[in-house]
Amino acid sequence: xxVQVAAKWVVLDIEGTLTATSxxxxxxxxxxxxxxxxxxxxxxxxxxxxxxxAQVKADAGLAEQAGTAEVVxxxxxxxxxxxxxxxxxxxxxxxxxxxxxxxxxxxxxxADVVPALRSWLxxxxxxxxxxxxxxxxQVASFSNTTSGDLRGLFSHHFDTVNxxxxxxxxxxxxIAAGLGSAPGEIVFFSDVPAEVDAAAAAGWRxxxxxxxxxxxxxxxxxxxxxxxxxxxxxxxxxx
Ligand SMILES: CSCCC(=O)C(=O)COP(=O)(O)O
Ligand SMILES: [Mg+2]
Numbered sequence: 001x002x003v004q005v006a007a008k009w010v011v012l013d014i015e016g017t018l019t020a021t022s023x024x025x026x027x028x029x030x031x032x033x034x035x036x037x038x039x040x041x042x043x044x045x046x047x048x049x050x051x052x053x054a055q056v057k058a059d060a061g062l063a064e065q066a067g068t069a070e071v072v073x074x075x076x077x078x079x080x081x082x083x084x085x086x087x088x089x090x091x092x093x094x095x096x097x098x099x100x101x102x103x104x105x106x107x108x109x110x111a112d113v114v115p116a117l118r119s120w121l122x123x124x125x126x127x128x129x130x131x132x133x134x135x136x137x138q139v140a141s142f143s144n145t146t147s148g149d150l151r152g153l154f155s156h157h158f159d160t161v162n163x164x165x166x167x168x169x170x171x172x173x174x175i176a177a178g179l180g181s182a183p184g185e186i187v188f189f190s191d192v193p194a195e196v197d198a199a200a201a202a203g204w205r206x207x208x209x210x211x212x213x214x215x216x217x218x219x220x221x222x223x224x225x226x227x228x229x230x231x232x233x234x235x236x237x238x239x
Contacts, residue, residue: 003225005205006236007187014131016191017209018113029079032092037072052087084132086160093137100140107145114147116230124237128156135159167194172202185238191216196224
């Protein structure tokens with residue numbers, strides 16, 4: 001059944017919405033896992049890395065003088081538990097950006113995604129991303145895809161650092177302010193019910209994405225409209 005919604009802005013989750021969860025949990029996590037320690041040791045003078053490492057130690061209750069191996073053990077544990085902790089996402093994003101720049105990583109989207117995004121843009125909608133993946137990781141992931149360089153499709157990128165946690169209403173308030181848009185003019189697509197709940201609490205329009213074979217395929221989205229593919233979305237433009 002198709003879902004009809006009108007908006008000015010389309011804000012998109014990545015994992016489970018644009019890409020298969022395996023693209024993140026298998027391809028990207030497996031790429032980052034063995035590179036975290038070497039990256040931390042090679043970039044200890046980078047303030048972004050130093051801040052992320054300090055945050056990991058603080059969050060995990062490690063001593064300030066803890067070594068890289070202890071920090072990496074925490075990071076691996078968070079990855080195993082799929083804990084979307086900001087310092088982990090920061091470090092992963094740096095490693096992935098390097099991997100995409102080297103041509104060692106390529107993003108593969110669900111078949112309906114790129115045609116839908118292009119058609120929404122053609123109709124006058126504007127696109128933004130809100131993902132737990134860091135902005136650096138997001139931008140890099142759009143740079144080298146099976147459909148080419150898609151970075152130009154998106155006007156804004158938001159993550160847990162510049163917006164906040166995805167399950168909190170305040171993050172969606174901050175994004176609406178960043179877009180300079182009324183909340184009712186923004187539609188958010190996500191595979192996670194708690195995320196669309198938070199967006200709706202902020203006054204956004206929402207669409208749950210329950211794709212076959214994905215972890216949230218059978219999730220209860222309550223009163224949110226739900227699609228299993230973007231082919232089932234009819235997006236109108238608010239002028
Ligand atoms: C290249 S961005 C990687 C996405 C990521 O790390 C992640 O955790 C995805 O979470 P999302 O909020 O998009 O479901
Ligand atoms: Mg998701």
